[in-house]
Amino acid sequence: MNTENIYKNLKRKGLLLTILLFAVSCQDYLEEQPSTLIDSDYIFTTEEGLKSGVVSLYKFERDRYDAGTEDYMGAVLMSSRSDLAFSRTGYTGLMGRYQRGVSPVDQGANFVSSLFWKHFYNMTNKATAIINAAEEIEGINEDVKNQVLAEAKFFRAHSYFYLYRMFNNIYVTTETVTVENAFDVVDDKSSEEEIFALINSDLDFAIEHLDWTDTFGRVTKGTAKHVRAKTAMWQGDWIEAKNQAVSLIEEGPHSLVPTTADVFAGDRNHSEALFVIQSQDDLLGGGNATMMNANYVTQYFQISGIEANIEQGGRGFSRVLPNLYLLNLLAEDPNDTRDDNTYFRLKWYYTSGDRIGEEVDNYAPITDLNNPSSNYTQYYQRMHPSCIKFAQEDDNPDSYLNRSNILVYRLAETYLIAAEAIMRSTGDPLPYINAVRTRAGADPVTTVNQQTILDERARELAFEGQRWFTLKRMGQDVINFQITNYAGDGEYFPNNLGDRDPRENWQPHYINWPIAQIDLDLLGPNYPQNDGY
Structure with missing residues (x-):
């Protein structure tokens, strides 16, 4: 199926009712609205309105970290479920030990619905509304228009990519939610081909039209190239992953900071940062305090x-x-x-x-x-x-x-992406993995295999929200082995043995998160739950 046909297919797909319910209640439609109300349709017909809409996407991106649900679970949940951590206590502990969030009807799944499923679909909806409005508007400066489109498309791709990696059975659409179509039913998940066609197209546009540098906190060409390299790895396109990563490293203005002590120093505004979520009131995203x-x-x-x-x-x-x-x-x-x-x-x-x-x-x-x-x-x-x-x-x-800035993507991961992509295609991966090790004062490695990559990603990127996705991307056997052998601290922390032992609780189908029943009920009757639930 070619890209044009895929897009036509996406246009025909219905839109999830949850998105609308998340933003406005049904009661809102029953209330008379004042004629002077400025809604999104009005805002997105002006250049300034479109630019403001893009800025709002940064705010929505930070919302997951600021949400106070169960000790700010949204900020740390993905790190709690890995082979590198043990989750000591609290509801996040229950989630990290696979005691909750393992059934479509448990409370953990409801939390995940709010913090991830609804969150990212809300972002894709808002990004799509901006994209479609910008493509139709007339009389706007072409450079401004392309900047708006590039940032909005980045956030749409970023959101769909996150949803796919968590839930697998997702749907994508390029249609704006309106009052007329908000109650349309989604009958089936999108194919992997459809999902990545949209993600790749959005990121390629962002790469073409974003600059290498911009105001601190805004996404740039480097941000888009980094995520494009990650999406290529998920598709097994190692040449594309290699080319994007090497281009970012060699052509962009970014560089590894001199020491590991510099990476998380200050406000994270340095040469290694590719995407930083900011917390100050007067900057993109604003934000609240987080734990x-x-x-x-x-x-x-x-x-x-x-x-x-x-x-x-x-x-x-x-x-x-x-x-x-x-x-x-x-x-x-x-x-x-x-x-x-x-x-x-x-x-x-x-x-x-x-x-x-x-x-x-x-x-x-x-x-x-x-x-x-x-x-x-x-x-x-x-x-x-x-x-x-x-x-x-x-x-x-x-x-x-x-209120702290959050470093989401950084160049050290790009180096490790390059090393893995080269290892799996052609070339010498050693300069890239050893650049990260040398910066840390560690001796260089002389050979690279999958375990070398997995171990170095653990040392460099632990607790940055990437580990779960790396294990899943490498396959069922890898995630099964790593979790059942290393998750938690086993006998060295007896409090987490028995029914609290993540190694024992792990089931292979947990490789995909369950779609909460409250979300599944709003989809078509034949919409597929992930296998095993």
Whole structure:
């Protein structure tokens, strides 16, 4: 099926009622609206209206991180379900251990519906409305029009790509939601060919029309090339993935920052950043406070003689923590700088009392399974190594809630994409993977295979929301092996054994998230749920 026919097919597809219900209630249609109301149809007929509409997409992108649902689950859920973490407690813990979010009718699936399914469909709907309006408007500056289209198409592609990777059975459309068609029924999922035809087309347009540089926080040609390389990997198009990644690395203005300590320093406005979600009121996206960082940091400040401080990660909530598998990967090279006080905090130090500056030694982990420590529970809660990537220098150390910039995509991943794509096609992957290792002070590798890539992505990108998708992309056997062998901390954290052990709870069909029944009920009677549910 060619692209033109695919687009015609997309136009014929109905639109999900949930999108409309998410934005406006049925009661709104029964209420008389004042004639002076300025709606989206009016706004999108002007150049300034279209530009404002694009800015709103940045706000919607951040909404998932700001949503307070279950300790800000939307910001950390994908990291909780991986082979690199154990989810200690809270509802996110239930989700990360595959105790919730594993049935279309459980509460976890309802949370996922709101935070991901509805969220991204709402974004695709708004992006599509902007795209269709911009394509029809007359008298607008051509460069402005192409900029609007490029940013809106990026966000539509980004949203559909996220939905596909999570739910698999999704539908895509290029039709704007209107009052007339909002209640049309979607009868079937889109084919993989249809999904990627639209995603690829949108990203290719964005690559062509976006500049390499723009105001901090806006998507650029580099952002679009990075995501296009990722989508190519999902299609097994290794030459396209290689070309996009290498082009971004060699032709763009981006470069790896000198040290791992620089990656998450300051406001993340540096040469490695490809997409940063901002939190300040006067910038794109605005945003509210989030507990993203707190979820990843232990409650070390509950120990007498140590107060919460930004250098050690801020005020933590101890929900999702790095497991032994990840910590052992980081420890393989003693010179690797990613393991302490850059990406992770391994040790804690007294800040008051008689032992200022000394290492905290109150609790002990289990190191001998035959002779477990008596206070391992407190160790996991208060002294366990933590991810500190999302602590920001101007955060309030006395609050779980902070307004911080979120680094979503960065060039280090582009290097690892290039290495994998070259490994699977033609060329020498070593310069690309070793650029990342050399920056971290680790010795270069001399050979590259799939496990080499998987391990290096773990060291460099852990807790950045990419791991689950990497495991799924590499296939059923890979995700089955990694989760059943490494998820959680097993016997070293007995609190998560039995029915709380993610290794035991994992089922192969969890490779796709369930479509919540509340969403499935709004689709056609034959719309397919993912296999296994």
